[in-house]
Amino acid sequence: MSRDLASRLKKQKLSDEKAKEEFDRLWECWVFRVSSELPPEEQLDIRATVQNILLEKFKNQGDVLNKIVNREKMFQFNKKKHIKQSWASSVWNRVTSQDPQWESHGNELTQQIQRAVNQYINRREEEKVDFNDNFIHEILGEIKKKITDYVNQFFTGQTIFTKEYEFELSVYLCTTAVPRFEKIHTAFRRANDPLTYLESKRDQYLNCFMSFCKGASSVTFFVDFLCRCLKPAIQQAACDKTCIQITDEMKSNYPAFSGNRSNLENHILRHLAEQKDFDSYMEYINHPKGYFERFIRERVERYCRDNRDQLRRMLNTNLSDLVQQVLTVSTTVTAAVRERHAGAILWLDEFCAALSDHMVLHRQDYRNIENEDITDLQFLRETMAGSLWEILENFQKESSSTPDLDLKMFRRRPDEILCEALSGCWEQCPFCTAICTNTIPGHSSDHSVQFHRPLALSGQSDILLTDFCPTLVCSNRTFRPPHSMKSVPYKTYRAAGEPYSRWSITPDESEQSYWKWFICTFRSQLEEKFRSDLQGRIPSEWGRITKSSVLKELR
Incomplete structure (x- = not known):
């Protein structure tokens, strides 16, 4: 209907303003027809x-x-x-x-x-x-x-x-x-309402209408419609590739992200020691997952700020490569369709299938143009080349006008990918708050850690705060689970039920000096927070541990 009207109007050589008025009248008819066929809208409170x-x-x-x-x-x-x-x-x-x-x-x-x-x-x-x-x-x-x-x-x-x-x-x-x-x-409602969907396509239909009014050929119309749909797909694919490259760059250039979570934890502990901020330590001890995520996010954002020119070039290169890929595919598909003497339907089928590994394309989005007469396939390819390079030029202008890379353009941010890759089990030892080192969230095996911490970090004031868990589980001492009146021997700590029964704590002598240094450094803050006096409980040799020695221990 719109195409027939546009074809008639092109003979009258109307101005753009007059042609738009004709389209507006046509559009009102479409909207009225669609809205009259819709069922009554139910209001949801x-x-x-x-x-x-x-x-x-x-x-x-x-x-x-x-x-x-x-x-x-x-x-x-x-x-x-x-x-x-x-x-x-x-x-x-x-x-x-x-x-x-x-x-x-x-x-x-x-x-x-x-x-x-x-x-x-x-x-x-x-x-x-x-x-x-x-x-x-x-x-x-x-x-x-x-x-x-x-x-x-x-x-x-x-x-x-x-x-x-x-x-x-x-x-x-x-x-x-x-x-x-x-x-x-x-x-x-907006995504599934026919009238809303129609309204979202108004500009697209208007451009097509104006093209036909000016006498555009089927090929020109076909390419114009196709490239309007390709533009966001190319942009998103380039962003996705850039996101992966940023993630890979950070894994290669940031030692904190080049290994597993245990390696990352050592870097976090070094960072905390350099900061010497008690509140940051408490955030890490009480909410380790949130602190890990914030640590990663801040470094990704800093990397993107510090390397914005390099990342902009990376994005532009990816855009250029994808445009070239689309052109290559269009050439290959055009040759194959010409040999089979087929038309737009097969061309679109082959085109979308060939690009499916490079970007997200929905074949149904192109049904409006699948019946176009595109017998001049060589002209089609040349017209596409011009339109695509124009799209690339616009992309690069938009990129150069933006001071910083906007992480919101990524469907999955680099920091989210890193967080997922470096995640694992986040259960904490009920005695000392050390994080389970299993790399599988929700694992069925017992929780365990390589190094336990002094119990002072948990704030349980009814026990010797400077003891380590492996020492306690082979002692004759007892503990009382929080808010229970029954004491349980450390040797049979699993008898206390959840969460103790899910932990494997083996007697050994492996202790990190790091947390001994931490207790000595932040003794007054710990005493104030947990309302407990550490006087006489800290071994004198702990006071001789230096920051440089504990940092060396974490390497």
């Missing part, structure tokens, strides 16, 4: 849906409706209403002068849950699915599971997080996520 699910889930909570509807404040952990402690456990803590560190436990669990919920929503956004009620049910299930797992790991039934904690945190996380759910729903 996501906020009301979330509130109703929360009301049903927590209907036994006091003043539940008011708390759900008026929830606006940030969630804050409150040990008085969020922790329920048995009478016996409470008395034991007072008698033994123990500080259960409720604030620390509560904030840590809250952060874990917030990260888990955020990751869940991120996955849903990436999947490009529509919002549905199951989102909320799955989030509520994840919150409950995280609370249960945390209690099982650190407590023994004497202490629990209250229902009020689960309720308030669930309400906060679900209600504050409503805008993200609304964006998910809007994006899905």
Whole structure:
């Protein structure tokens, strides 16, 4: 219809303005026809849906409706209403002068849950699915599971997080996520709504219409449409290749990334020693995965800033190579189609298939041009060459006008690839917080580490803080799991249940001087943080350990 109209109008030699007016009238007819055939749109009130699910889930909570509807404040952990402690456990803590560190436990669990919920929503956004009620049910299930797992790991039934904690945190996380759910729903509707899809193609159809009004040939129209679709595919493929090259460069030129996670950990420990910042140490000790990811991300961003000219040249080279690849494929495909006396359908089939290893192309995107008359295949190839080199020129101009390489253009950032490659199990020793060295997340075998740390790092003040785990498991001493009234011999530490039963701690004498130096260096900060006096517990020889000697030990 549009092509017929354009063909008639080209004889009238209309100005661009008049031709556009004709297209606007045609477009209004199309929009009216499509919209009249659409079923009535159902309005989805996501906020009301979330509130109703929360009301049903927590209907036994006091003043539940008011708390759900008026929830606006940030969630804050409150040990008085969020922790329920048995009478016996409470008395034991007072008698033994123990500080259960409720604030620390509560904030840590809250952060874990917030990260888990955020990751869940991120996955849903990436999947490009529509919002549905199951989102909320799955989030509520994840919150409950995280609370249960945390209690099982650190407590023994004497202490629990209250229902009020689960309720308030669930309400906060679900209600504050409503805008993200609304964006998910809007994006899905936009991607799947026929009228929205038609509107997204308006400029494309307008360009085609104007081309025909000016008397463009089928080949010119074919190439113009094809190259408009190829441009983002080429750009994304070049970015993907550049991302891999950046990752490889960093693995080659940064010793921290050239080995496994144990090698990376040694570099992180050296970095921390040079910084001598207690808060950074605490972040690394308490949240190792997050610290590792931040360490990698900061170095990737710095590398991209410091080498922006080199990376810009790398990107331009990749763009040029891909354009040349497209031209080579078009020449090969054109020759093959000419021999078989075929037309546009076969040409597009062969073209998309030949480039599938180099970039992401969707054959269905080219159905609008598969019936074009492209018998002059040589002219097709020449026209494509001109259009593609023009695209490359525009790419390079855009690249040169950007001061820094924008990491957002990568579907997967280099730091994300490095984090995944250098990841593994992140479970920490329940005694000393050392990280399991297994390279497989969720492995079925026991957790283990090469070097344990002094127990001072865990903040358990009822034990000799300078002891190392391998020494303790062959001693006659006992320990009491957090908030339990029952002592367990270190020799049979597995009898304490999870998480102790999942760890293999063997008696040996391998100890790193690093953590001895750390305790001596940050003794006052540790005493203040854990409210425990280290006086008389630190062997005198530890004080003679120097930073240079521990750095040499990490090489």
